Amino acid sequence: MTSEIWTLQDAKNRFSAVVDAAMAGRPQLVTRRGKPATVVLGVEDYERLRRLEQLHQPSLVELLLELPQDDGSIERAELEPRPWEE
Template sequence: MNEWPLHDAKNRFSAVVAAAVAGEPQRVTRRGKPAVVVLAVEEYERLRLKEAAVAPSLAEVLLAMPRDDGEFERRPLALRRVDL
């Protein structure tokens, strides 16, 4: 993976895009720290589909939660007065 400082990536953006489209992701750094990765659309979509395929559904997450069938003690609460 090629690494580009941000100012170079700005100046040579078409080269960054061309390399990404050719199949090689391009890392862009800001102040020496990785900031973004430029990917081809096909690679991005492949990664999104792969993530969605392994991500659990909401129902699976809820069903995997530990269950406690015990009773919970209610604390006595004073009701507040409401003027209608």
């Protein structure tokens, strides 16, 4: 998968060519001030990446199981209740 590199100005001027290349399966890198700014992808590549991302998302149960367990090693401060004032 060969990607092309475009300056922002060139990408603006030749947006149809950028989109055509992305649709042909060649991601298009767009730079701003000489630094990578964004990538234009075809919708098939984008959807494939979204599916991969969703496959790697932990479930709620997995997230809860990763929370630290109270094994007694954490000392909690004993607080005195404030006096009740009427």
